[in-house]
Amino acid sequence: MDDVRPRLPQNSDKFIPSVRRHIRESGLAYRTEQTYIHWIKRFIHYYKLRHPQEISLGEVEAFLSYLSVDCNCSVNTQRIALNALVYLYKRFLGVDTSNIGFTPARQYRRLPVVYSREEIKAIVSRLKGVYRLQVELMYGSGLRCAELLSLRVKDIDFGSNNVFVRAGKGNKDRTTILPQGLISQLHKQIQHVELIHAGDIEDGYGDVYMPDALERKYPAAAGTTAWQFLFPASRVAPCPRSGVIRRHHLHPSALAKQLRRAVREAGVKKPPRAHAFRHSFATHLLEVGYDLRTIQELLGHSDIATTEIYTHVVNRGGKGVLSPVDRL
Structure with missing residues (x-):
């Protein structure tokens, strides 16, 4: 039943459950919730479990560039990670993300x-x-x-x-x-x-x-x-x-x-x-x-x-x- 949203712990002040609750209150699909949480966790682990409030937008840009330059991620993967982090900073933490800049992944046309x-x-x-x-x-x-x-x-x-x-x-x-x-x-x-x-x-x-x-x-x-x-x-x-x-x-x-x-x-x-x-x-x-x-x-x-x-x-x-x- 991995396509069914699990119940969130009541009155939890932990970071990830709080983000999950915010995503659900925003009415996003469960698949979107799963994807965003995956990239938020990966981002936090990349910066050695620091709290996102302590991670600057410059470091967000560095992480997105890292996905492109070092991990050879596709442009779609990089875009998904960007969407997750923009949601985290702009909608959850209330930080302006309009000036984020990073090295974009090369976009190739792939035939199905x-x-x-x-x-x-x-x-x-x-x-x-x-x-x-x-x-x-x-x-x-x-x-x-x-x-x-x-x-x-x-x-x-x-x-x-x-x-x-x-x-x-x-x-x-x-x-x-x-x-x-x-x-x-x-x-x-x-x-x-x-x-x-x-x-x-x-x-x-x-x-x-x-x-x-x-x-x-x-x-x-x-x-x-x-x-x-x-x-x-x-x-x-x-x-x-x-x-x-x-x-x-x-x-x-x-x-x-x-x-x-x-x-x-x-x-x-x-x-x-x-x-x-x-x-x-x-x-x-x-x-x-x-x-x-x-x-x-x-x-x-x-x-x-x-x-x-x-x-x-x-x-x-x-x-x-x-x-x-x-x-x-």
Whole structure:
């Protein structure tokens, strides 16, 4: 349950719990909280556990330059660290950070990993059961791994042929397409969830984790089938927030392990990444003529420039240019 916010100690004056509480009061996503706390801790350890109030902005600049020059971090990693430290100093400590200067990391354009249709068929054929369905759904709907695992039974709408993505990246909701070829498998998966849920109720459990304040607003909803995770974990565990024994969703490491094995057995030489199926979804839609705006909405990109990266990897025979060697 590492995607569930743990309960903070009451009346603690320790530094990190105080920062966590401030982040939560600001309404930031838990993934953002985890990232910011990681970089704040790394920053503090870099300066031998000194309190940030004793660390000057010049030393903040030195740390950011260190990430670029000595650690060879990418520009995105450096930017994330900058965002975390700006939040720490500007919003938590009330220090003006407008004049921070540092050595920026070099920015390179990296193309996404995209599997061909033949590679996807080879990978999927070596997956079984729920892991095969998960990969097919990521590729068929363009889901991120975290979005896939967070799906509830109610998020699969067979009537409108939509998959509802709740609180995706940027805490945004969206809809994407429900692959027709997966409908029967999804019905079977929901029946499987119903059996597991019935067993949990008999064992005295059955309530699932509810986000935000929905547990107070809809106290009976946590025990319904509709709110159960579409891909439930194999066993129950205590919730880090409340301590209540619950069944959460499958851990992403289980899917990653199966995916590495399938990619290796399929003889695919590209990295075994779950996110590559989302990239493949966008690229293959672009190849068959769908416009960027439609793909942007399905992927949930806020900026179409993010979606335009797929125009650089789409299979159009080298941007439509015939190689000179093919004319020999």
